[in-house]
Amino acid sequence: MSDTKAMEIEVLVVGAGFGGLYMLHRLRQLGIAALVVDTSADVGGCWYWNRYPGARCDVESVLYSYSFSPEIDASWKWSERYASDREIQAYLSHVADLLDLRRDIRFKSTVSAAAFDETNNYWNVEIANGDHYRARHVILATGPLTVGKMPEIEGIDQFSGATYHTANWPREHVDLTGKRVGVIGTGSSGTQLVPVVAKQAEHLFVFVRTPNYTVPARNFKMTDEHQKFWEMHRDELRDLQRAGQISGSGEAFVWDRLKGRQFLDARKFTPEERQEILEERWEMGGATVLHNAFARVLVEKDVNELVGSFVRNKVAAKVNDPVTAEIVTPLGYAFGTKRLCVDSGYYEAFNRPNVEAVNCRKAPIVRISENGVITADGTEYRLDVIVFATGFDAMTGAVTKIDLRGKGGRTIQEAWAAGPDNFLGISINGFPNLFLIGGPGSPSALSNVVMANEHHVDFLADLILTAKAKGKTAIEPLPEIQRGWVEHCAEVAAKTMLDQTDSWYVGANVPGKARVVLPYTGGYVAYKRRCDAVTASDYAEFGL
Numbered sequence: 001m002s003d004t005k006a007m008e009i010e011v012l013v014v015g016a017g018f019g020g021l022y023m024l025h026r027l028r029q030l031g032i033a034a035l036v037v038d039t040s041a042d043v044g045g046c047w048y049w050n051r052y053p054g055a056r057c058d059v060e061s062v063l064y065s066y067s068f069s070p071e072i073d074a075s076w077k078w079s080e081r082y083a084s085d086r087e088i089q090a091y092l093s094h095v096a097d098l099l100d101l102r103r104d105i106r107f108k109s110t111v112s113a114a115a116f117d118e119t120n121n122y123w124n125v126e127i128a129n130g131d132h133y134r135a136r137h138v139i140l141a142t143g144p145l146t147v148g149k150m151p152e153i154e155g156i157d158q159f160s161g162a163t164y165h166t167a168n169w170p171r172e173h174v175d176l177t178g179k180r181v182g183v184i185g186t187g188s189s190g191t192q193l194v195p196v197v198a199k200q201a202e203h204l205f206v207f208v209r210t211p212n213y214t215v216p217a218r219n220f221k222m223t224d225e226h227q228k229f230w231e232m233h234r235d236e237l238r239d240l241q242r243a244g245q246i247s248g249s250g251e252a253f254v255w256d257r258l259k260g261r262q263f264l265d266a267r268k269f270t271p272e273e274r275q276e277i278l279e280e281r282w283e284m285g286g287a288t289v290l291h292n293a294f295a296r297v298l299v300e301k302d303v304n305e306l307v308g309s310f311v312r313n314k315v316a317a318k319v320n321d322p323v324t325a326e327i328v329t330p331l332g333y334a335f336g337t338k339r340l341c342v343d344s345g346y347y348e349a350f351n352r353p354n355v356e357a358v359n360c361r362k363a364p365i366v367r368i369s370e371n372g373v374i375t376a377d378g379t380e381y382r383l384d385v386i387v388f389a390t391g392f393d394a395m396t397g398a399v400t401k402i403d404l405r406g407k408g409g410r411t412i413q414e415a416w417a418a419g420p421d422n423f424l425g426i427s428i429n430g431f432p433n434l435f436l437i438g439g440p441g442s443p444s445a446l447s448n449v450v451m452a453n454e455h456h457v458d459f460l461a462d463l464i465l466t467a468k469a470k471g472k473t474a475i476e477p478l479p480e481i482q483r484g485w486v487e488h489c490a491e492v493a494a495k496t497m498l499d500q501t502d503s504w505y506v507g508a509n510v511p512g513k514a515r516v517v518l519p520y521t522g523g524y525v526a527y528k529r530r531c532d533a534v535t536a537s538d539y540a541e542f543g544l
């Protein structure tokens with residue numbers, strides 16, 4: 001660390017997205033001095049960067065929003081059922097103004113290193129621009145899906161055309177008109193981008209390796225009637241959300257039709273009735289509406305296959321060309337074990353004459369040349385532009401990319417070599433006063449992330465306040481408590497089918513990453529109950 005004098009702050013929050021902004025607000029309310037740093041030039045977190053054509057949240061806007069402030073609710077109206085990237089960023093910008101947060105945010109400030117000073121129980125934090133901070137606590141509100149992942153393809157740097165990654169799309173307009181565009185990746189980002197780019201490009205090649213299960217969003221513009229519906233049911237729906245009964249992907253606006261009919265026991269219905277149930281949900285649109293139709297969909301093979309085959313039949317009906325339909329039909333892995341996508345016209349895009357699906361299961365991409373993409377059968381796809389929709393180093397990438405050193409100079413890479421051990425997805429033994437918002441081992445993307453963030457923030461604010469009141473300057477989970485939590489996470493995950501499929505849920509998309517089911521699979525309700533017990537014990541688990 002250089003000699004520049006460090007700025008002292010009680011809490012340094014990293015990240016100006018949903019988690020970081022609320023953390024700053026909450027700490028201020030408690031009279032705790034806090035500062036936020038962020039790489040970007042404005043608030044938004046992942047929504048500052050994910051600006052690719054078609055980018056949209058897969059959770060309904062009204063439920064992908066803060067619930068802690070009636071003032072925010074009263075001053076904001078969503079324009080669509082599913083908000084676009086731009087609208088979510090505008091929302092967070094509005095929140096930052098309303099709560100006067102910007103004066104305590106330092107933009108263009110990337111944390112490069114942080115080391116724990118054991119003598120004084122402080123973190124010395126280094127910012128890439130040369131700034132230094134000395135903070136009692138560091139809170140990583142760095143988001144589960146923020147570090148884009150490029151694929152390991154030979155010759156990737158040799159391509160002479162333009163390349164873009166969906167997770168880091170340029171802020172200036174990208175004109176794809178008249179271009180031959182290749183899209184690699186068909187997860188949420190790829191399936192959202194394809195129908196939009198299909199309308200711009202002269203020719204679009206979609207390189208499909210593992211087709212995803214995807215359901216229609218059935219997005220719509222919010223009318224006054226929708227707004228009235230939301231205002232009337234807001235409290236009830238948010239209570240249900242907190243109680244873990246809905247997560248919001250597509251449920252708010254169809255809740256009246258779903259009431260009491262979620263997680264049905266598939267065995268109690270005839271095949272015709274089951275088909276009817278799934279058809280009705282398919283028409284409503286949204287991931288969880290379908291996901292939550294039948295109980296134990298991620299646990300019982302038969303139930304899973306029931307829903308999986310339903311989606312596959314839909315694909316066959318939507319895509320005109322049978323060869324193309326086969327390429328884009330998900331097969332060989334269980335429904336929902338890769339995150340379900342929510343699309344607007346993805347399958348229909350393949351019926352356009354300028355869109356071509358390339359079967360990378362049959363002939364994988366082997367190389368990128370100066371001219372384009374080369375597959376194992378020797379075909380060279382000549383391109384002007386390559387879009388990498390190849391995902392993220394999810395849930396841990398934003399933490400491990402910092403040179404993070406805890407007690408005894410132990411690095412985070414050493415601590416997490418066998419998997420991201422921690423307690424509640426919030427705190428890591430050996431790294432006192434360092435906290436995560438929505439870290440691995442928390443429900444994260446398997447719950448409503450905004451609601452989960454609010455929960456983590458409230459929990460952390462209370463933990464920090466309690467430690468302060470008790471005069472305790474170092475907080476970390478006891479080793480046996482952490483061990484117990486990690487074992488519990490593994491135990492509940494083993495009951496699901498998630499580990500049987502390669503996905504970012506298990507870190508399989510990043511070579512060398514320990515294979516662990518990253519989000520907590522025991523459900524938001526059980527997770528929250530455990531957190532409440534920790535609070536009730538006055539944080540005995542943290543040795544307070």
Ligand code: NA7
Nearest residue numbers: 145151185186187188189190209210339389390391392504
């Ligand atoms: P995902 O869901 O991780 O998808 C990445 C896609 O990229 C997936 O289809 C991969 O295929 C594909 N991929 C990666 N490398 C290659 C190569 N070399 N060749 C062909 N295809 C490749 O990322 P997203 O950004 O779409 O979504 C992530 C989350 O963000 C999403 O779940 C939402 O929660 C929001 P594979 O499956 O590995 O065969």
